[in-house]
Amino acid sequence: MNNLIFLIPIALFLGALGLGAFLWSMKSGQYEDLDGAAWRVLDDGDDRPKQDRSEPDKA
Amino acid sequence: MSCCAAGTESAAELEALKSEAPSAEEMWLSSRALSDGLRQVDLIVPGVHCGACIALLEKELPKTAGVDHARVNLSTRRVSVVFDARDHAETVLTALGEKFNALGYPAHLPGGADDSGDPVFRELLKALAVAGFASMNVMLLSVSVWSGAEAATRDLFHWISALIAAPALIYSGRVFFVSAWGALKHGRANMDVPISLGVILAYGISLFETITHGEHAYFDASVTLLFFLLAGRSLDHMMREKARSAVRNLVRLSPRGAMMIKDDGAREYLALDEIEPGMRLAIAPGDRIPVDGRVVSGRSDMDFAVVNGESAPQLVEAGSLTPAGTLNLTGALVLEATRSAQNSFLAEMVSMMEAAESGRAGYRRIADRASAIYAPAVHLLAFGTFVGWMMVSGDWRMAMLTAVAVLIITCPCALGLAVPVVQVIAAGRLFENGIMVKDGSAMERMAQADHVVFDKTGTLTQGRPELINFGSVAPDHLAVAARIARASRHPLSRALAVMDQPDKDLPGFEIVEIPGDGVEATSTDGTVYRLGRSAFALEGNTDGDDRAADASQVILSRNGQFLDVFLFSDQLRRGAAHAVARLGELGVDAEILSGDREAPVRGLAGKLGVANYVAGVRPRGKVDRVQALAAAGGKPLMVGDGLNDAPALSAAHVSMAPASAADVGRMAADFVFLHDSLEAVPLAIAVSRKAGQLIRQNFALAVIYNCVAVPIAVLGHASPLVAALAMSSSSVLVVLNSLRLRRKTRIEGFARPAREDLSTPDASGATIGASA
Numbered sequence: 164m165n166n167l168i169f170l171i172p173i174a175l176f177l178g179a180l181g182l183g184a185f186l187w188s189m190k191s192g193q194y195e196d197l198d199g200a201a202w203r204v205l206d207d208g209d210d211r212p213k214q215d216r217s218e219p220d221k222a
Numbered sequence: 223m224s225c226c227a228a229g230t231e232s233a234a235e236l237e238a239l240k241s242e243a244p245s246a247e248e249m250w251l252s253s254r255a256l257s258d259g260l261r262q263v264d265l266i267v268p269g270v271h272c273g274a275c276i277a278l279l280e281k282e283l284p285k286t287a288g289v290d291h292a293r294v295n296l297s298t299r300r301v302s303v304v305f306d307a308r309d310h311a312e313t314v315l316t317a318l319g320e321k322f323n324a325l326g327y328p329a330h331l332p333g334g335a336d337d338s339g340d341p342v343f344r345e346l347l348k349a350l351a352v353a354g355f356a357s358m359n360v361m362l363l364s365v366s367v368w369s370g371a372e373a374a375t376r377d378l379f380h381w382i383s384a385l386i387a388a389p390a391l392i393y394s395g396r397v398f399f400v401s402a403w404g405a406l407k408h409g410r411a412n413m414d415v416p417i418s419l420g421v422i423l424a425y426g427i428s429l430f431e432t433i434t435h436g437e438h439a440y441f442d443a444s445v446t447l448l449f450f451l452l453a454g455r456s457l458d459h460m461m462r463e464k465a466r467s468a469v470r471n472l473v474r475l476s477p478r479g480a481m482m483i484k485d486d487g488a489r490e491y492l493a494l495d496e497i498e499p500g501m502r503l504a505i506a507p508g509d510r511i512p513v514d515g516r517v518v519s520g521r522s523d524m525d526f527a528v529v530n531g532e533s534a535p536q537l538v539e540a541g542s543l544t545p546a547g548t549l550n551l552t553g554a555l556v557l558e559a560t561r562s563a564q565n566s567f568l569a570e571m572v573s574m575m576e577a578a579e580s581g582r583a584g585y586r587r588i589a590d591r592a593s594a595i596y597a598p599a600v601h602l603l604a605f606g607t608f609v610g611w612m613m614v615s616g617d618w619r620m621a622m623l624t625a626v627a628v629l630i631i632t633c634p635c636a637l638g639l640a641v642p643v644v645q646v647i648a649a650g651r652l653f654e655n656g657i658m659v660k661d662g663s664a665m666e667r668m669a670q671a672d673h674v675v676f677d678k679t680g681t682l683t684q685g686r687p688e689l690i691n692f693g694s695v696a697p698d699h700l701a702v703a704a705r706i707a708r709a710s711r712h713p714l715s716r717a718l719a720v721m722d723q724p725d726k727d728l729p730g731f732e733i734v735e736i737p738g739d740g741v742e743a744t745s746t747d748g749t750v751y752r753l754g755r756s757a758f759a760l761e762g763n764t765d766g767d768d769r770a771a772d773a774s775q776v777i778l779s780r781n782g783q784f785l786d787v788f789l790f791s792d793q794l795r796r797g798a799a800h801a802v803a804r805l806g807e808l809g810v811d812a813e814i815l816s817g818d819r820e821a822p823v824r825g826l827a828g829k830l831g832v833a834n835y836v837a838g839v840r841p842r843g844k845v846d847r848v849q850a851l852a853a854a855g856g857k858p859l860m861v862g863d864g865l866n867d868a869p870a871l872s873a874a875h876v877s878m879a880p881a882s883a884a885d886v887g888r889m890a891a892d893f894v895f896l897h898d899s900l901e902a903v904p905l906a907i908a909v910s911r912k913a914g915q916l917i918r919q920n921f922a923l924a925v926i927y928n929c930v931a932v933p934i935a936v937l938g939h940a941s942p943l944v945a946a947l948a949m950s951s952s953s954v955l956v957v958l959n960s961l962r963l964r965r966k967t968r969i970e971g972f973a974r975p976a977r978e979d980l981s982t983p984d985a986s987g988a989t990i991g992a993s994a
Contacts (some may be wrong), residue, residue: 167375171382175359182355186348194347199296202273 244331246315247491251478252331253307260290261307263315264300265329266471267322272296279327286321288314298467301329331478332470343463346456349394353449356390357442361946364442368943373435380432383441391425394448397455413593413638416600420629421447427626438623443630443945450953451638458642458662461649465658469894476547476568476885480505480512483556494563505555507711507737510547514566515557517542522553522737523712527679528865528884529567530817534687534774535713537738547865547884551711553737567865568886571841574869575890585875587663588914589641592921596637604628607936620938627940631931636952640920643960648913651964656896657906664892667876668906669914670857674805675848675874677862678816678823680882682798682830682900685863687717687774687790699786701726703778706743706753709733714776714790715741715753740776752779760784792822794829797899802830804904808911810859815839815847817866844870861903863887878903916963920956927952 188194244265253263270276276294279301283292288311290304305314322329363379371379395418402414421444428439479493483502497503497513505511507522523535528547535551538544544557546566563569604625611621645662652659659665679685692700700721705728707718731743731751740754752759759779774790802812813834816823823837836847844862848870851858860867860874863883871877871890879891888894895902931948934940940948 167378174362175386178355178359182351185351189344189347189351196295196297199276199294202276202296205273206277 244319244329246312246319247481248331248478249315249319250311250491251493253305255307256304259306259308260304261311262302262304264302264332265322266299266332267294267301267327267329268299268471269327270294270296270299270301275327278325282325283318283321286314286317289318299471300332343456343459346397346452346459349397350449350452350456352390353394353445353452356386356394357445357449359386360442360445364439364942364946367439376437377432377435380428380439380441383439384429384432387425387441387445390445391421391448394452395421398448398451411594411597413589413597416593416597416629416632417447417451417638419601420444423626424630427622431623438942440626440630440942440945443942443949446946447630447949450949454639454642457646461642461646461659462661464653465649465660465894468653468658468896469660469888472881472888472894477510477512480509497559498562499559501559503557503559505550505557507550507552507554509550511544511550511557513546513559513563514561515544515559517544518556518558520553520555520737522555523551525549525551525713527685530866539738551713552735571865571868571886574841574845575872575886577869585663585667587641588666588917589637592637600629600632603632603932603936610936611938624935624938624940627938627945628932628935630945631935631940631948632928636924636927636956637921639953639956640924640960641917643957644913644916644920644963647960647963648909652893652906652909655902655905657902658894658896659906660892660894664876665910665913666917667857668859668893668910671859671876671907672810673851673856673858674810674812674903675844675851675858675860675862675870676812676814676832677844677860677864677867678814678818678826679792680863681861681867681880682795682814682826683792684795684898685792685882686713688793689717689721689788690791691787691789692721695786695788699778700788701728702751703753703776703786703788706731706733706741706751709743710735710741714774714788717790718753718776718788750781751785752782753777794826795898795900797901799830801900801903802832804901805907808904808907810904810907815844815870817841817864841866841869845873848873859903859907878906912963916960920959923955923959924952927955 193200249263249265253261255261267279270279276296279294280292283289283301283303288306288309290306292301292303294301303318305311305318307314319329360383363383367376367379398414398418398421401412402418405412405415424440424444424447428441428444431437431439477494479491480497481504482490482492482497483504484490489504492501494512502518503512503515517538517540519540521537521539524538524544525535526545526548528549529545538555543560544550544555546563546568607628608621608625611624612618615621641662645659645665648665649659649662676682700718701723704718704720704722705726707715708722710716710719729745729747731745733741733743735741736754736758739758740752743751743753745751753776756775756777759777761779761782776788776790778785778788805812811834812830812832813836814823814827814832815836817839818837820837823835827833827835836843839847844860844867848858848860852873852875857875860870860877861879862868862871862877863880865884865886867879868884868887868890871879871887876893877891878893878895879887881888881894881896883891883894893902893906895906927948931940931952934944
């Protein structure tokens with residue numbers, strides 16, 4: 164019985180973590196283009212953030 | 223071209239590849255403002271197939287001056303381009319259009335209203351996620367209760383379950399509660415009424431049990447029920463959305479605006495609804511007419527197929543009337559708008575469609591019809607159980623628990639899945655064959671179809687001419703004609719230009735198109751070739767002009783001397799003969815309604831073996847015919863593509879349009895097929911019927927199941943464990959039965975991939991006179 168006092172909160176916390184992760188990933192648009200995502204992982208081009216627009220294009 | 227193997231595109235997409243980039247003005251009109259003077263335009267790029275395409279486009283497009291960045295969405299084949307709109311937006315957009323073509327990825331603008339993102343689906347997914355989380359955890363706790371937890375632990379677990387289930391029910395159950403409440407307010411019962419009642423009652427009685435330290439609680443049942451039903455609903459929504467976005471991605475045929483010529487000669491691009499009667503509009507070759515107008519100056523050939531279904535182009539000159547939606551082919555025109563966009567031919571068709579829509583509104587979906595019987599029966603049964611146990615034992619708490627158990631056992635979990643799962647699988651099979659289904663009710667209506675009404679031009683035929691005397695013309699003449707024809711937009715020239723061999727060594731030509739007559743080409747050595755009408759090509763000389771048969775013809779001449787004659791006619795769409803034959807096997811009558819003249823329609827009907835046909839029908843007449851069929855108790859399926867078919871498409875019990883159809887027709891049709899072959903029609907009927915059969919089987923399974931489970935529940939033997947087992951296993955059974963749809967169609971072979979049809983030209987490709 165005593166074990167349950169921390170086991171159940173842990174179980175619920177982990178479940179909620181999964182739910183939260185799903186909701187977050189949906190909100191951040193990760194399900195918008197599933198086909199594209201499958202290909203993008205293979206693209207080993209440079210993934211640094213885009214340079215400021217005022218700078219000349221070095222690409 | 224794109225990096226990937228050809229053959230993955232549909233016919234409609236290939237057609238789109240040939241179209242030209244949208245004009246800068248159109249892109250501007252469809253773009254939307256972001257912050258900092260940036261604007262975003264969404265373009266559809268059918269040529270994107272793989273990672274290399276994504277990388278190339280996202281790397282190359284921003285190199286165009288003024289373009290900030292581009293983002294490719296491979297699933298929807300769309301590219302969002304963000305550009306700087308502060309200076310020279312027009313040059314940026316023009317350069318962007320050229321860049322797309324230079325990279326080999328022709329782009330076009332979305333065909334329908336742009337509603338990117340789908341809030342309803344996101345809500346459903348979130349609700350599903352929450353219900354999934356809750357049902358997993360509650361089930362975990364329930365399992366330990368079932369395996370015999372001691373009383374104190376059981377109470378604790380019940381309390382935790384109640385706490386998890388409450389917010390999940392409120393959040394995820396909203397979808398059903400709102401819909402059930404809406405139905406009840408109007409005095410109807412839909413599937414959501416028994417669902418909501420079952421879920422709420424189960425939660426209520428379980429909460430009461432928990433408070434009074436009772437033994438049985440149904441928290442797990444109420445949340446898993448929600449989870450299963452939400453899964454069904456999400457699937458249903460996903461299917462519809464997939465089809466709709468595919469239809470939206472087709473090339474838009476109606477223009478977004480037009481170039482207005484001001485009194486001082488200056489030009490300004492106006493959006494469609496800003497154009498007023500009396501304005502002068504410049505129409506370039508290749509443009510669609512934006513509003514009804516009268517030609518002020520210029521001479522051109524125009525394609526009126528969307529209006530009257532006739533495939534042969536007509537000559538227009540000053541004074542001719544041009545209805546909105548028709549296509550200007552060869553010469554530049556100046557029009558005077560006679561009506562505004564709201565009153566144009568197109569708008570007339572739309573209002574006719576709205577008037578006709580009432581015929582279909584009477585249809586009630588099979589799930590609603592089933593629940594109209596099912597819901598009262600279940601509720602009476604539960605109520606009867608309660609009353610019965612009250613009379614026998616007098617223990618209201620026990621009676622109530624048993625009644626709720628009956629409600630849970632019979633709750634239409636299987637019924638809620640019975641329809642959407644089958645329809646999603648059927649839609650998937652049709653989708654693989656290039657057929658888009660707008661919604662599930664369309665499939666139910668399709669299964670009932672007993673009469674098919676075909677339009678002729680563009681539906682039974684390809685709507686474009688093809689060279690038919692390929693064998694009898696001299697190869698040299700053909701090579702010259704094909705090279706010259708490349709410069710023209712006239713459909714006959716296009717048909718010739720296909721024969722051009724780019725590597726063939728021919729002298730350079732200086733080509734002038736004379737709208738309404740033909741093309742004149744002067745070679746570097748001074749020889750003058752003419753390609754066009756006989757009077758034009760032969761300069762009044764009539765040698766060889768007697769070969770005109772029941773087909774369109776083009777004559778090639780050299781320095782006024784006859785060289786050769788090319789004959790064209792509109793060809794049957796691939797698989798048309800097969801399709802009609804197969805429709806006969808399915809017990810469906812076919813008939814042709816065409817706006818074209820009597821002779822070609824009769825010829826076509828004879829070739830296809832269709833006994834009933836009517837020629838020269840106005841749009842109104844098509845609607846009347848379809849409504850007469852429906853009034854006689856029939857369930858007509860209308861297959862058509864033109865603007866003139868659109869009202870009939872919405873008047874029919876169910877409708878189908880090829881991807882090449884006019885925008886309005888595509889939106890009105892329940893089914894849209896992307897591939898060239900007309901065999902899509904019998905396939906859609908066959909799969910829909912099969913789906914209807916499986917739905918009825920699923921209902922039967924659910925009823926048989928209830929016959930076994932209900933007595934157990936009524937007699938009070940349904941513990942929460944039994945209820946959970948019963949509920950899940952009935953759902954699994956229904957889903958497994960639905961999955962048979964995938965396998966069976968493959969064996970029966972009516973789902974022959976359309977790609978096979980493309981590679982093996984149909985032997986029955988008979989010629990149909992387009993007689994110009």
